[in-house]
Amino acid sequence: MAKILCVLYKDPINGYPTSYARDDIPNLKHYPNRQTLPTPKAIDFQPGQLLGSVSGELGLREFLEAQGHTYVVTDDKEGPSSRFEKELPDTDIVISQPFWPAYLTAERLMKAKKLKLAITAGIGSDHVDLQAAIAKNITVAEVTYSNSISVAEHNVMVILTLARNYVSSYEWVINKGWNIADCAARAYDIEGMTVGLVGAGRIGLATMKRLKPFDVKLHYFDRHRLHDAVEQELSLTYHSNVESMVGHCDIIAICCPLHPETEHLFNTKMISKMKRGAYLINTARGKICERDAVVNALESGQLAGYAGDVWFPQPAAKDHPWRTMPHHGMTPHVSGTTLSAQARYAAGVREILECYFENCPIRNEYLIVDKGKLAGAGAHAYSAGSATMGAEEAIA
16 A cells, blocks of 8 residues: 655635635536546546645545555645655655645655655646656656646736736725826736747647737747647747747746756846846746846836746745835736646546556656656656755745
8 A cells, every 4th residue: 555645735724615606617628739638537526626725635535545545635844844754754655736845856855765656736847856756766747738728827817917007006996096197107008019938838829829819929939849830820930049039029928847948047137138128927937037137127127027926935935025026916826726727637636646556557648757767748848857956945
């Protein structure tokens, strides 16, 4: 029997929900590329429930304990005295989230003598030292596509939020004001603007498809160029590198994975190549942007706004400067953990576990590392190495 250690984010401050705003969520069968949604043999939850917090347990306890496995769920993941550290040495499987990541550094992987499988409940497995996982022959898997559309919708929302100066306008209402000129002084239409996507995978492509009806001009960079038919359909302009693209764009949206090639990609030098007054959107990973470079660019006016849903490390310290810098639209990594997305990534985690326990192949699109090398989605999106350095600064 296996021991499964699952790290999830904390319950709501007012307690686990007893009811929800909606009675149901749409019942989808396929993603836009016709990939089927997760197909576990069964689920023990009602789609639309809060599954990503500790009390939700990803809906897995009944399934795992019925088979005699040990299932440990915690939100205590930081420091040598944390429950995560104490449980890790004899754990067979770790489940973690991008939103509340248990950073599986090389040091931690050395302690995890029995670990065979690390599962990301969601997408993006950069919280695992992939190079160390390769060396130790640990399989790394994630629920590819489970929340890609969720993040793409968030991208469109925050682009409009920044350009239309929504946050400031909302604050005038909360403060019982009617300061129209203050609201309008930084508000623009995005019609006719040029939007550049760094990464044209599932999230990037879905973002571009949703932006097309706004009559914007779409540019993109990706290591893997899209098919001619897609470029023609969306009137896309391809760039062979990020540097050649950013100077053309009024808005840049980062949609690429974090790995050694993209770590601190948007530093002071890259941001200086952008148009003055451009907006920078980052729902990928916080470490792709250099923290102080973003702050300085907002304060100087080089950037007109920054909307980031991601930080490094996570959770961010209370005094993190991105909380207080001007003209931002920061959120605490929520774009990919809507209740709709949770139903998909919880089901996907169960599908992966069913395959593992039955010694059946895990879907190739779910694999990041397998048999000592990058595999599946990981071979397409990542480069070998680690982007976990500095994770010890995360707070409980």
